[in-house]
Amino acid sequence: IARPEGGGRAAAGDAPAPARQWPMLLVLSLVGLGLILTAFDVTRVGTLLVGVALLVGAGLRWWLPSVGMLAVRSRFTDLVTYTVLGVVIVVLALMQQPNPWLELPFLDRTLHFTVD
Incomplete structure (x- = not known):
């Protein structure tokens, strides 16, 4: 089976295993921190951090020629x-109730239309 484009090691082969997979470890660390914050009732910030971690993963996938295990399919996918x-x-984290930081009125109307 062929390796995905950019699926090579992110560091030289003689580097220790964590250094070779640093893009994946960075994304997983951010997600883990977000989940810990969510578990300790800092839900909005924790969920926001999970979303930002995925955006960081997208940025790394776009910017770096080789991202190790962060490459799953083609670069575009x-x-x-x-x-x-x-x-x-x-x-969704910004719209979290109570006191949302972002309000999208069309989604509010859609929710009331489907629930009522």
């Missing part, structure tokens, strides 16, 4: 997937 999921999670 990874960019679209990471970006769409990151943006959706960030927007």
Whole structure:
């Protein structure tokens, strides 16, 4: 099976394993920190951090020629997937109740139309 484009090691082969996969470890660390914050009732910031981690992953996938295990499919597919999921999670975190930081009236009307 062929390796995805950009799926080579992010560091030289003689580097220790964590250094070779630093892009994936960075994204996973941000997601882990976001989940810990969410567990300790800092929900909005934790969820926002998870979305930002996916956007960081998209940026790394676009910018670096080799990202190790962060490369799953083609560069285009990874960019679209990471970006769409990151943006959706960030927007939902900003709309979290109570006292949302972002209000989108058309979504409010849609919710009331489907629930009522």
